Amino acid sequence: MQDSLTFPTLPACTWSRPLGLGWEHPYTVRYASNLDDGPWHGMPLGGFGAGCLGRSPRGDFNLWHLDGGEHTFQPIPACQFSVFEQRAGQPATAYALCTEPPTDGSLSTWQWYPATTGSSYHALYPRSWFVYADVFAAALICEQFSPIWAHNYQETSYPVAMFQWSAHNPTDQPLTLSILLTWQNLVGWFTNRLKSPQVKVRDDGSPVYEYQPRWGESQGNCNQWIADHDRAGFILDRAGRDPAQIPQEGEGQWAVATLASPYRWEVFYQGRWNPAGDGAEIWQQFAADGSLPDRADETPAAAGEQIGVAIAVRFTLAPGESRQIPFVLNWDLPVTEFAQGVMNYRRYTDFFGRNGQNAWAIARTALKNYPLWQQQIQAWQQPILAQSDLPDWFKMALFNELYDLTSGGSLWSAGDERDPIGQFAILECLDYRWYESLDVRLYGSFALLLLWPRLEKSVMEAFARAIPAADPTPRVIGYYYTQGVASPIAVRKVANATPHDLGAPNEHPWEQTNYTSYQDCNLWKDLPADFVLLVYRDFLFTGGTDFEFLASGWPAIESALAYLKAFDLDGDGIPENSGAPDQTFDDWRLQGISAYCGGLWIAALEAAIAIAQLLLQQPNQPPGLTAAITTYQTWLSQSRPLYQDSLWNGRYYRLDSGSGSDVVMADQLCGQFYARLLGLPDVVPADCAHAALEMVYDTCFRQFQGGQFGAANGLRPGGVAERPDATHPLEVWTGINFGLAAFLLQMGMQAEAFKLTEVVVRQIYDNGLQFRTPEAITAAGTFRACMYLRPMAIWAIYHVWKQQR
Template sequence: MTTSNPFPLPAVAWSRPLGLGWSDPYRVRYASNLDDGPHHGMPLGGFGAGCIGRSPAGDFNLWHLDGGEHCFRSLPACQFSLFEQVAGEAPQAYGLGTPEPNSSSLSTWQWYPPSTPDRSTGVYQALYPRSSYTYDGVFRSALTCTQFSPILPHNYEDTSFPLGVFDWVVHNPLDRPVTLSILLTWHNSAGWFTNTRKSPDIEIRDDGSPVYDYQSAWGQSEGNVNHSLTTDQGMGLVLDGNRHPGSTAAPQEGEGQWAIATANPRHPSPDFPQDAEIFSHSRWDPQGDGGELWQTFSRDGSLVNLADGGPAAAGEQVAVALAVRFTVNPGQTVRVPFALAWDFPVTEFAQGVTYYRRYCDRWGRDGRNAWAIACHGLQQRDQWQQQIAQWQDPIVGRSDWPDAFKMALFNELYLLTQGGSLWSAASAADPVGQFGVLECLDYAWYESLDVRLYGSFGLLTHWPDLEKSVMRAFARAIAQADDRPRVIGYYVTQGQGQVLAPRKVTNATPHDLGAPNEHPWEKTNYTAYQDCNLWKDLASDFVLQVYRDFYLTGSQDLAFVADCWPAVVAALTYLKGFDQDGDGIPENSGAPDQTFDDWRLRGISAYCGGLWLAALEAALALGQVLKTANLPLDSVNAAALEPTLAQFRTWLTQAKPLYHATLWNGQFYSLDSESGSDVVMADQLCGQFYARLLGLPDVVPEDCGRSALATVYDACFLKFHNGQFGAANGLRPDGSPLNPQDTHPLEVWTGINFGLGAFLLQMGQRDQAFRLTETVIGQIYNNGLQFRTPEAITAVGTFRASHYLRAMAIWAIYVVDQQVNPK
């Protein structure tokens, strides 16, 4: 028998007293944007498999099981409960979610008391992909439940599994035996997670972004059935949808099953309680008072064993229950595992556009494999926890990194599961499948290229093949065209009426890879807030990410370079077309035409111009790779290679001195060449950062870069509310705003700040880098924004665009640290 938890979460994990409310959390800036409140916890589920979230209060409340769609509401019957009786004392039993249901359902249940500011009843901890609940001061036993999914770096199979594992560790510190029973109940929601509006209407919101009406089949359970199963690998229940058991038809979106399982006492692990009794109840009413379970469970920890496979009638819903009862002797510690799996293999976008999920490559496509997945989780749970610890321990053990940074490094990866992520089954064209994460849930389109310039470092570091699959999708899309006109939302917000623009111009680099209501990867440029065909950063962003993904993965993947090279040439050539005066640098038009899409830049801009210079350097490096490859690369026009590189050199030679001469003001680089603004743009030298990251020549003289960075740190961070919030995007050198009513300049963008932290570290400003980074982390994790990190926060306690992709830029700090301070 084990004497302690063999896989405790490290002390750096984010923690919160169980069920403790938030007195003054951040609130959403725009009324139409998403604000589900602060009760968010770590998600369970593999990449692209759909996921569920469980809050620090213990309730399951987030359901991202329809690819790209968001559903946030608590299901009280999806819950752990616990019975305890110390020998010679009265028993006690609680449902372990601290909030009571809002309706009259489960009214017979007693709910675990939440923590208060004066009394903690336990602690929630999270270090993605593991989180834990430790219960204290209510039960006499020492109880911890660790939950996780097998999110494993460089593992392209297990990381896709639709699975959560719950590892209960129970210790008896008393001098008398204790009888306990752990109950897992689950609501059969098979069939709920699909859009019942197959042709959703699209409209422009008050913030100018397009949105469509999504309506799930929530609560539609007619025909759903449950049944018990016992195998050598486990005991538990399967919750099926309303498909006929003998049907061979391919499942539709939402069709499939759930499974819950625990160990079979006949084949236990060494630390499973030897006297364990398993109780299984296959059909009860989750909308009723719950008495059919609670009457016996609260009395002695048992359930009435019931094997009722009757289907749910119209208007009826059904749930299941699985309990493990056992005795723990004085001083003894036991472990009790549970697994929760789901198998909903199909994602449908526009009506008739369907993909199978990546996990189907291992588990099949018929939607009847939840039990096998759950049992596999029980068998592999210790191996997976060991692998997660081996991944995390070297980072957690870094004494030169702040604990908050180490915590946020892992927890910000949550978005790869929770961010509406897609991961399709493999194909000949895409051997690891196609991957995508939404920009955010408010701006619901995939892999926004300007945002992932910052936010893709986590994916690149741990799953580089998925990162390259995204860039190959952009490369394929650049040559495509879509002439359909659509309304540009920005002009609607400005009161200028319906300004129309074509969706996608040939050779324009697309902003994104499409949206969940259309056909991701095929129909790109979904966003209509601005005309992205006119943006001056996207082509540069594409080229820099292609070279980055090659360079930072060992500079060996020549096939990747060859696949992307034609798009590199097309993208830069298209962008050069915006160089109206032929001086070598494309000019910004005065409309917001870059990632700061509420911010007007005119003429040569520090941001876009610097990216352009770095992208030309990256393109020259890519071309040199192809010149010396000496391999049959069918996609490369060898005869055109040298003339193309000569053209790029000419542009670079012309542009580089002009950029510095035009924008350098003796202290920092001016916002642009035509507005006359004296604003210090926080991200003015993103191009310089990328050039140094990739071992390319500097975009600006080093002393000028250092001066500009010091000015940004002082004006945008230290002088912005005394450094309490992070760096605002743009302030005057004295820290004052150009316009107090500005939007983007006065916001603190979490991902831009993490990018600045990486730049500071790159330039040897280690203390400043971590001071800035820790400040932003504190704003997120101390104000109810955990596991829904926004794009932007403000100094008045509001946020915009939660669940945002750019925040994974925190991994850029890790990457830079490996370069400047390798261990």
């Protein structure tokens, strides 16, 4: 690591915000029971499945997703960077770099950074920057990142946050600077105090359970100072744990460290201080001369006591000189516990061990390799950033929407013989806390597929294993609860039904599926088709040579399609929707043959035929392929003309054949989009598809609130609501809009595709929804279901755009 000759230049396409600037009218939740932390969200730091934390555009660390699938949002003021500066002959300046002082009376001696400055926050996942201006004489930038880049299955899992400080002296006099990192010992805080939380039905019909982290329980925590060759820092631990025993959830270590370079800077430290006090024991000396007392203290915290550490780097810059200083923050919390006693090791433990005693090894690895990590991230991002015919706002959103792979409650298990790179999953969202909802990932999984395809395949393999399984547990269906009527009792999982999801954090993800009970997902008409299409998509997009993947999924494909065909009660070739919400728009009643589900059915049959024909060419082919092809071709010969005759009205495809509705559904031709994406025969004639898309664009987007919000899910011709009190039809679903934009682009409507996308992106990033992108927004400035999986469908737009180059 060499001192920089030039000061770093930020990419032009970051999302940026003046430091500490609030929002006049940020979006708020549509339903009071939904999660709304407010707009102070920044880019998360941490690897996939390793847990993560977030630092907001006002400078505080406030997001804590350290317990797999669980959410805590609360600033910890003692977890902070601070800067000291002194020019010869002038008074020293020192600020803690957060614009929001603590509200609990703690750290009252500290000076907090002023919000009314030219300082700014920038983010382009997995990198973010704080640019400090107009307060210090020095130019200062703190770049934050985790070692995440495409097609990497090792470092991307690391529980690491790197901070590279760049300092430049633009004056004609020497400047002395000191950068301070303080951190509270958080060992043991992130595990549910309630080992068997009761599941309840929330007012919106969703199953929920209570999460009570062991927040603030620090008794026994202790801090160890380490000076290791050219590294220096602290291990934050808990005294008395036997390293030979398997750690429990929340047990392990944290580390904070920097490089020791006596010829270029001085390192100071304080091994124990009180984060709940006034902070004078740190601030008095640091604000005076940028130093700390160099005191190690491994005394464990007493009951009710909080302890922290502090490490400072002081250096002097000559006029015109620049310097870079690295800090690393990392954790080793190797175990995620789901239901009591159901545990898994995190993926990073495949590289660092499983005893929870490896925080310093992780810190050493980070300080050695972070320049290479930066190069790998830049090499991954640069080809996209260099595309002059992609607008900057699109590049910004394309990368920043990947945040959910870190902070969406992501799980990534250690590898084993069956799953050599482990199993992966992210939540549908924090309000609907279950993993990898299949109807949602039909759109949102493009990012995982294009960037980490082995993880994508692992998810689909889990669905294939789950399809034949059964779970007879009886359940009440939440939708009927919201309607104020008695609910039928449904079994949790019928054998050969395609599960909606891969389970929840409080049970046993990947093994206990179909967690959601809002609807009886055994009756859904899109899930089996979604499964078939995703298997074939994943095969094609990963080279079209992994016949083992295809063959392993074939039995589940046959079972899923046979199960779905049983809903074709009149034998006309297309399974009918039942009149209850039985697809991804799960508040929206469809009756008879529907444009949405019927199109997916036809596309899935074509995909299944293509898969079977490929497998017929392999030496170890599954049995019954020829018979399956004949069956599916028969069903297709019935379905295709029936779909067209029943639903095409000359301008667009009707919502369904049974309701009599004239609503223009925005996503009516999702099946057609997927057919073209996979090189399958069209579901509908191309001219009809184009006409329908024009009708959708005009009705659902341009005529909905003047095109200010995005495309509503469904409006009558003229942009009129069918029912003013409707829920899903009048919402703008961010991920559905990105999927629709990909379809527009696929059909040659590029200007319309990017106009729609830009409107939705600006709704998210201009209204305090950054890094918590919701499923739905409304014209009233409300949102529902934050940190949602589906918006990563923006990568479908990029894929189609790239195909057309």
